[in-house]
Amino acid sequence: MDSFDRAILSLIQADGSLPLNEIASRVGLSPTPCWNRIRKMEESGIIARRVAILDAAKLGLGVTIFVSIETSDHSEGWLARFAEAVKDMPEVVDVYRMSGDVDYMMRVVVPGIDAYDDFYRRLIKAVPLKNVTSRFAMEKIKATTALPLEQSPVFKARKKTLK
Numbered sequence: 001m002d003s004f005d006r007a008i009l010s011l012i013q014a015d016g017s018l019p020l021n022e023i024a025s026r027v028g029l030s031p032t033p034c035w036n037r038i039r040k041m042e043e044s045g046i047i048a049r050r051v052a053i054l055d056a057a058k059l060g061l062g063v064t065i066f067v068s069i070e071t072s073d074h075s076e077g078w079l080a081r082f083a084e085a086v087k088d089m090p091e092v093v094d095v096y097r098m099s100g101d102v103d104y105m106m107r108v109v110v111p112g113i114d115a116y117d118d119f120y121r122r123l124i125k126a127v128p129l130k131n132v133t134s135r136f137a138m139e140k141i142k143a144t145t146a147l148p149l150e151q152s153p154v155f156k157a158r159k160k161t162l163k
Helices: 003-014 020-027 031-044 076-087 113-126 153-162
Strands: 063-070 092-097 104-110 131-136
Touching: 003 020, 003 031, 020 031, 063 113, 076 092, 076 113, 104 113, 113 131
Parallel strands: none
Antiparallel strands: 063 104, 063 131, 092 104
């Protein structure tokens, strides 16, 4: 990975719809080498997928809830059931297994409180839970899908070898 790869990644994580010729021009490559780099990053999984980011509020999905989950069962079987249950719940947009006093954290997006209540009832029916705490977001201050590439050890290691 080098400065061309970093520049390509910066561009496409900001706008995945950029045409190849535009990306190549902006990073200082011709289209074929640029395409080869993008293809290699896709094949290696660095570029996991390309998506469109939608405006939830404009789609009537303006309520975001952060749900903390505690469980008293930490078995592989429980985790498999939990993972399967939340996979089939489209309201759940992120799920993380956590360290500390909370076992799992989810971000849930719904149109309103009634829809969240429906989600909550399906969740507690799906798997046994010790505690579920819901925190409703009042305002979105920052939201990005762009990773901080300047912090990536992949690029930092490369910089050191170039000096």
